Amino acid sequence: MPAHEVQVRVRYAETDKMGLVYYGNYFTYFEVGRTDLLRRVGMPYSQLEAEGIYFPVVDAQCKYLGAARYEDLLTVRTWISNVRRTRLEFSYEIRRDGDQALVAAGVTTLVCMNKDFKPIEIPERLRELVTAELGGCGNPGPARTR
Amino acid sequence: MPAHEVQVRVRYAETDKMGLVYYGNYFTYFEVGRTDLLRRVGMPYSQLEAEGIYFPVVDAQCKYLGAARYEDLLTVRTWISNVRRTRLEFSYEIRRDGDQALVAAGVTTLVCMNKDFKPIEIPERLRELVTAELGGCGNPGPARTR
């Protein structure tokens, strides 16, 4: 089962004076991948929040392995790497189109919370959807092995 | 009566591959000036929102007159340039410290809304505070003359 993939084109706004994508902006690309995965499995995150279910990030990591520049087309691969009672872990790999060079790899952990920001169990129908996605990456890549 | 002034130091994140502050980020500096002005006159914007009063921006303009670079210390001058029944207009000038070169000048118009995003009259105590600030800029500068 393949990881989910979505493309992003690097915006000028996302570069910095070094001429590369600013390191903090990779976490936005991760969010694009995460949002896309949830929408594709049938559970858009905007819908979850509309129902009073929030998934704030409690841990985020990124390794920067290559350079991404303005107008580069990048592919963000996202997969669910762990499901626990109240937590979801997403893993990511970002590659440049063309040479397929690995630019960045990362992991984020999110906690399921109600609208008062108290941790709650992941709702059953979401758990089923994400568990079906678990291990959904044929070629785990460096982010997976941490 | 002088305009309100607040300093910001240019962050690496705010630069782009041209080596300058990205044009869209000046609107964030304007927001810093606006937030600072409201807090100093005794009506923090966070408190207004806590009371269900919102001021979304309906019009924003910026003229870019000079260059701001990473680590530059900038002074944002902000003043209330117009008060209407439901609208507030803020004007801004951004200068580099040191040579005092004018880097950017702009204007934003905000509409007072309730939590359902319907336009409402500016609350009386806020109107009094901002009217007292009106014309509060000794040296209006280019942004003012538009």
Add this chain to the structure above:
Amino acid sequence: MPAHEVQVRVRYAETDKMGLVYYGNYFTYFEVGRTDLLRRVGMPYSQLEAEGIYFPVVDAQCKYLGAARYEDLLTVRTWISNVRRTRLEFSYEIRRDGDQALVAAGVTTLVCMNKDFKPIEIPERLRELVTAELGGCGNPGPARTR
């Protein structure tokens, strides 16, 4: 001749505590439209910069006419609204997919500069390409009439 269109999906990162897209981020969407237009007419902006030709923005305006929210799919329509010796003017309209509501409309003016940031004439082959695009919007919309 139609304006150029490109889609963007609103990212969580681009929203603010009001639940809407932060006003400054529309200028990033304008950049996405501008970048896309130049690439489609055969003159990617990254290539122009690689040749030492820069187009910093000297004036930017945006009118906010509707609300855009997280996961909304937006269409950015971009057209060249004026070509002068050293300046290009781009106009933009942003509509929500689905109801086609106009969310924002704006104009930016860019000056052609060399790598020392001195204004220069727009290179002939670029002038030809953008002049061919001039007036390229069948239905000009509000941004056009300013």
Add this chain to the structure above:
Amino acid sequence: MPAHEVQVRVRYAETDKMGLVYYGNYFTYFEVGRTDLLRRVGMPYSQLEAEGIYFPVVDAQCKYLGAARYEDLLTVRTWISNVRRTRLEFSYEIRRDGDQALVAAGVTTLVCMNKDFKPIEIPERLRELVTAELGGCGNPGPARTR
């Protein structure tokens, strides 16, 4: 020897629809702390880049431990937690003013590179300055113990 501290006030632009600081923006706060530390020890990062020495981030991590909201005043504590031949590690803690609640803690690793983005040894005078700062945190906090 105390860690370096610098304050940031949360901007509206930095919040997201959850009403909190967007998770990726903490890496900008880390950059503010890092920039401030280097400037205070007498080696502004803008000066290093002007001399052709770059420090791209190769690894970044953040744990999110509390909530930061619009207009909150935050203190970013930054210290050098490791110095190697070509690498510098910075650690960070971000606390809310007032209740001193720990909001976030993180670590970034930066590699010294020349202008062709090849790793090089950290220049001697910089090494001396940062080594003097090493272990400069009396109360290492959670970020340190990873």
